[in-house]
Amino acid sequence: MRxxxxxxLLAVAAPSVAEPPPPPDVPLSDPSAEARARAVMSExxxxxxxxxxxxxxxxxxxxxxxxxxxxxxxxxxxxxxxRAWFVDRYGDWVSFxxxxxxxxxxxxxxxxxxxxxxxxxxxxxxxx
Amino acid sequence: MIPExxxxxxxLAAMAAxxxxxxxxxxxxxxxxxxxxxxxxxxxxxxxxxGLAFVALAYAFIISDFSVKLVAAxxxxxxxxxxxxxGVWANHEGSLLLWVLVMALAGVAVxxxxxxLGSRFxxxxxxxxxxVSLGFFAFLLFASNPFERLIPAPTEGVGLNxxxxxxxxxxxxxxxYAGYVGLSVAFAFAVAGMLENKVxxxxxRATRPWIAGAWALLTLGIALGSYWAYYELGWxxxxxxxPVENAALMPWIxxxxxxxSIAVVMKRDAxxxxxxLLAVAAFSLSMMGTxxxxxxxxxxxxxxxxxPTRGLFLMLLMALYIGGxxxxxxxxxxxxxxxxxxxxxxxxxxxxxxxxxxxxMLGVILLGTLYPMALEAMGGAQISVGPPYFNxxxxxxxxxxxxxxxxxxxLGWKRxxxxxxxxxxxxxxxxxxxxxVVAVLLLDVRGIGxxxxxxxxxxxxxxxxxxxxxxxxxxxxxxxxxxxLGVAVSILGATASGALQREALVALRVGDSVQMGPWRAExxxxxxxxxxxxxxxxxxxxxxxxxxxxxxxTPQSRMFIAPAQETTESGRTGWRMGEVYAVLGKPDxxxxxxxxxxxxxxxxxxxxxxxxxxxxxxxxxxxxxRALALRRRKLVxxxxxxxx
Numbered sequence: 001m002r003x004x005x006x007x008x009l010l011a012v013a014a015p016s017v018a019e020p021p022p023p024p025d026v027p028l029s030d031p032s033a034e035a036r037a038r039a040v041m042s043e044x045x046x047x048x049x050x051x052x053x054x055x056x057x058x059x060x061x062x063x064x065x066x067x068x069x070x071x072x073x074x075x076x077x078x079x080x081x082x083r084a085w086f087v088d089r090y091g092d093w094v095s096f097x098x099x100x101x102x103x104x105x106x107x108x109x110x111x112x113x114x115x116x117x118x119x120x121x122x123x124x125x126x127x128x
Numbered sequence: 129m130i131p132e133x134x135x136x137x138x139x140l141a142a143m144a145a146x147x148x149x150x151x152x153x154x155x156x157x158x159x160x161x162x163x164x165x166x167x168x169x170x171x172x173x174x175x176x177x178x179g180l181a182f183v184a185l186a187y188a189f190i191i192s193d194f195s196v197k198l199v200a201a202x203x204x205x206x207x208x209x210x211x212x213x214x215g216v217w218a219n220h221e222g223s224l225l226l227w228v229l230v231m232a233l234a235g236v237a238v239x240x241x242x243x244x245l246g247s248r249f250x251x252x253x254x255x256x257x258x259x260v261s262l263g264f265f266a267f268l269l270f271a272s273n274p275f276e277r278l279i280p281a282p283t284e285g286v287g288l289n290x291x292x293x294x295x296x297x298x299x300x301x302x303x304x305y306a307g308y309v310g311l312s313v314a315f316a317f318a319v320a321g322m323l324e325n326k327v328x329x330x331x332x333r334a335t336r337p338w339i340a341g342a343w344a345l346l347t348l349g350i351a352l353g354s355y356w357a358y359y360e361l362g363w364x365x366x367x368x369x370x371p372v373e374n375a376a377l378m379p380w381i382x383x384x385x386x387x388x389s390i391a392v393v394m395k396r397d398a399x400x401x402x403x404x405l406l407a408v409a410a411f412s413l414s415m416m417g418t419x420x421x422x423x424x425x426x427x428x429x430x431x432x433x434x435x436p437t438r439g440l441f442l443m444l445l446m447a448l449y450i451g452g453x454x455x456x457x458x459x460x461x462x463x464x465x466x467x468x469x470x471x472x473x474x475x476x477x478x479x480x481x482x483x484x485x486x487x488x489m490l491g492v493i494l495l496g497t498l499y500p501m502a503l504e505a506m507g508g509a510q511i512s513v514g515p516p517y518f519n520x521x522x523x524x525x526x527x528x529x530x531x532x533x534x535x536x537x538x539l540g541w542k543r544x545x546x547x548x549x550x551x552x553x554x555x556x557x558x559x560x561x562x563x564x565v566v567a568v569l570l571l572d573v574r575g576i577g578x579x580x581x582x583x584x585x586x587x588x589x590x591x592x593x594x595x596x597x598x599x600x601x602x603x604x605x606x607x608x609x610x611x612x613l614g615v616a617v618s619i620l621g622a623t624a625s626g627a628l629q630r631e632a633l634v635a636l637r638v639g640d641s642v643q644m645g646p647w648r649a650e651x652x653x654x655x656x657x658x659x660x661x662x663x664x665x666x667x668x669x670x671x672x673x674x675x676x677x678x679x680x681x682t683p684q685s686r687m688f689i690a691p692a693q694e695t696t697e698s699g700r701t702g703w704r705m706g707e708v709y710a711v712l713g714k715p716d717x718x719x720x721x722x723x724x725x726x727x728x729x730x731x732x733x734x735x736x737x738x739x740x741x742x743x744x745x746x747x748x749x750x751x752x753x754r755a756l757a758l759r760r761r762k763l764v765x766x767x768x769x770x771x772x
Contacts (some may be wrong), residue, residue, distance in 0.1 A: 001212070006232040013169075025634065025722065026635075027632075027634070035268070038631070042515075043514070043515075043516050045512055045514070049339065049693055051368060051370050051371075051514075051636065052363055052368075053514075053515075056364060056365060057715050058362070058696060058711065058714070058724070060714075074281060077636040087439075089509060091509075092509050092510060092511045093510045093511060093512050094512070095512060096512050096513075096514025096515055096516050096517070097514070098499075098511050098512065098513050098514075098517055099509075099511060100665065103503060103508050104212065104499075104511065106495070106499075107495060107496065107499050107513065107517070109682035110491065110492050110495045110496075110521070111488060111492050111521045112490060114487070114488040114491040115484070115485075115488045115525075118484040118487055118488055119484065122484060126472065
């Protein structure tokens with residue numbers, strides 16, 4: 001059984017050698033640039049995965065996107081520009097940071113709004 | 129034959145639930161004791177028949193009876209024995225059967241536990257539980273029959289999603305369900321309390337053990353789920369603010385708030401209406417969590433059902449229960465007085481602040497989880513609300529809560545003096561300053577969030593230990609202090625594993641090594657291995673720290689045979705309370721393998737903190753049980769004349 005399984009495995013593994021995979025991850029030589037690149041990666045969505053950032057994903061598209069992030073950071077773009085480029089290309093969905101716009105005003109106001117409502121209710125209670 | 133018997137038992141259980149729901153309701157309304165007294169036997173019958181139905185389904189799974197559609201679709205004869213059994217609830221129908229089983233067993237527990245609030249109240253609680261069960265039985269029998277046959281029977285099953293073939297997942301759903309169901313009991317107590325006009329300290333005393341127990345189970349379930357996601361999904365994280373994770377977290381937060389507010393009802397007979405609302409909210413959120421996960425609104429390993437009629441059924445069920453409970457609340461809230469007043473500086477106020485913060489967190493998580501769906505449904509943009517949003521909004525509130533949690537246990541009820549606080553909190557203050565200095569100077573932490581995290585953990589940890597050491601400990605305060613200590617430990621683990629993490633994503637040949645600060649990992653070997661129903665490529669990495677061996681990690685890339693699916697198995701080795709974590713990626717075609725390595729200091733503290741929290745919940749429960757036994761004797765003398 002085991003030898004059969006291993007033979008099966010090798011048969012399955014073989015095609016991945018034939019197909020040229022995307023270039024492997026090469027960290028940027030400047031550690032602070034690499035750190036900036038990684039920060040951007042952790043906030044971009046892997047489009048072929050289920051709710052994973054490209055920093056966490058092993059998918060080949062995520063790897064290609066990581067390479068893109070590194071290239072852009074190395075070329076001197078700041079993290080916000082890199083993110084904007086991805087949002088421009090793939091839509092808002094690609095960024096785990098929701099955009100700050102009119103249609104997300106409620107979302108961003110929520111924490112203070114809820115606390116304020118709660119405080120107002122509590123204050124009213126104390127006044128009674 | 130056995131599956132048909134199981135199906136029949138399920139119908140009998142549903143009939144018992146029907147009787148349990150209506151007989152006591154009519155009995156209490158018409159003052160017919162014979163009908164009201166049916167509550168207990170029908171609850172026992174419901175438990176028995178649901179148990180039989182569950183056993184029948186488990187039997188079909190264990191013997192791999194592929195003539196049962198559910199077994200054929202979710203099991204495989206080559207699957208290891210343990211997963212053939214846990215596979216019972218690793219699918220939509222089976223997980224619902226587990227849900228009704230746990231619910232029926234909770235009914236049995238209520239029926240057999242001493243009725244501290246009188247038999248009339250118990251009949252009311254059981255009838256509410258009967259109504260809740262009834263909906264789930266209807267859903268099972270009409271829209272999700274687990275015993276449906278498949279003719280002709282296939283010779284082999286499709287198999288179980290490999291990600292679910294894991295010991296962590298064997299216990300995660302039962303723990304969560306037991307927690308949700310515990311909250312359904314609290315819900316039943318709340319509704320019964322409103323209908324019987326019994327909401328007060330005695331009611332709180334009877335309800336609290338259910339909440340504490342449910343809370344402890346939910347804590348364990350969530351901690352286990354997080355641990356499973358950490359080691360099984362191979363992404364190096366432990367919480368991603370995924371909608372499914374949030375769906376489980378929201379009832380937990382509501383239960384946490386409820387656990388604190390019911391203490392106020394119990395001790396001071398205040399915050400009654402608010403506590404009732406929380407009890408309704410906690411169970412509603414459990415149902416909503418199940419609904420979100422089960423309806424196919426979300427795609428994830430949890431979403432088994434993508435059948436829209438099922439989603440609609442669940443939504444109707446949820447609307448019915450939540451709407452019904454809120455209507456009863458609206459009608460009864462006027463009769464339920466808020467209770468006694470208290471001064472601004474008091475234990476009550478600190479618990480109100482706790483509830484305020486928890487409610488705000490709950491609101492933010494609810495909004496953040498539903499916002500993308502709502503926006504898209506209204507024809508707006510497709511956005512992602514991910515970890516950056518939740519971390520920026522929830523973490524600051526959590527830090528404020530941690531500061532309050534250090535102070536609150538030292539405040540007195542009603543109106544508190546403040547003179548003793550400086551002395552009591554001296555150890556915590558010293559620990560906080562020390563932690564901040566160590567973080568900045570020795571550990572070279574620069575992020576303000578991380579420094580605050582270390583400081584908050586030290587503050588809350590030291591303050592909680594001070595309570596454990598200095599006070600004349602009751603079970604109650606020991607449980608509280610343990611749970612708070614658990615929160616501190618989890619904050620420490622989360623902060624340290626994030627701020628002090630080292631990470632490398634590299635392509636290595638056998639013999640190559642990678643250096644991460646004092647850490648060094650060498651790729652020793654890559655070879656094929658095989659398990660019972662999978663084969664894998666396994667890498668062996670030898671890990672050293674400052675030249676001293678730490679251990680080897682063996683990440684795998686696994687190929688399951690049935691269903692044919694590839695998974696990555698992380699390789700991990702412990703170092704003190706931290707871990708070295710490795711994931712094997714793909715080969716690059718020239719003999720190099722992509723390897724993702726993390727060093728995560730203190731990461732295990734995250735889940736150890738969860739265990740401490742749950743332990744705290746259980747310890748507090750122990751205190752209550754003892755107190756209940758004492759009180760029962762007193763209660764008899766009070767309750768008898770009323771009943772007569």
